[in-house]
Amino acid sequence: MDLRNVKGLLFDKDGTLFDFAATWEPWAEAFLLRVCDGEREMAARVGADIGFDLATRRFAPDSIAIAGTPQQVVDALAPHFPERPPSDLLELINAEAARAPQREAVPLRPFLQGLRDRGLRLGVATNDAEHPARAHLLAAGVVDMFDFIAGFDSGHGGKPSPGQLHAFATHVGLPASSIAMVGDSIHDLAAARVAGMGRIAVLTGPATAEDLAPHADLVLPDIGHLPGRLI
Incomplete structure (x- = not known):
């Protein structure tokens, strides 16, 4: 996947931002x-x-x-x-x-700040409910780092349907082709494919590289490897 044109990143929560x-x-x-x-x-x-x-x-x-x-x-x-x-x-x-206790996949505040400093728009799309999702992000001190946060009950449906992904693109005013979905499950990657977004898989959830690679443009050990792939 060519990351030079990526202007927005939409993250799954569990297994992606936090260790599952x-x-x-x-x-x-x-x-x-x-x-x-x-x-x-x-x-x-x-x-x-x-x-x-x-x-x-x-x-x-x-x-x-x-x-x-x-x-x-x-x-x-x-x-x-x-x-x-x-x-x-x-x-x-x-x-x-x-x-529920949360273990950050990487130190989230500096990671997300680095992405924002690059001018990227950031969002969260989770199959968790929105209220606990916001509670988790607030407890981690990063809820303010995101332009968009949606759970399965936020009115856009849940993954693998692409509703949350379309809503993020609309909210930040970016074409789907300039956004990458970052997740740890086939559901995340399937939603990205239907939405026309890039598909970045991480291995901090239950799925293996062998599970995810056929569905992903890029497979990384965790989100901490993402900045090094952005050009």
Whole structure:
């Protein structure tokens, strides 16, 4: 991919700006134990249905929680909790998500400042809900670095649909061809392809280089390698 014409970068959040495992494995354990009232056997059964092994605290590669939206996780959980309205489950998921620990993939403030100093417009497009996404970025001290932040519930849909990507391009007034989507999943890269944007994959999520390379213009170990590729 020729990065000389890139004027905007749209980042996924989990697995891209933040290390996926360090954030979401503790979240999954805390959420499952809370929703199951501390009953570990039930929590293990429920976790299996969203692709999370409570005993090992690891997600399966095809877990709905990796690339899906919180609403999709609710849909998978709902049969276990027929007495709970789905809206209550979604509220609980978002509440635990907002408290989830965040480990920055690289020191984010200087990284993002360096991109802004180059004149790049920056955005976040995540399949998380917007409120916890903003909470995570605020806790990291970088929410002000972005021109645009969208979650699956911000009115543009979720990835792999391109709605968030189109909304970012419109918001910053750039053609899609001058924007690159940076993400750690095939969903991110598929959305970028449909939107007509560049596709940059990073390896700070569950997917491997072999998973991502066929769908990406460029595969990097993490976002910290991105500035060196910008001309």
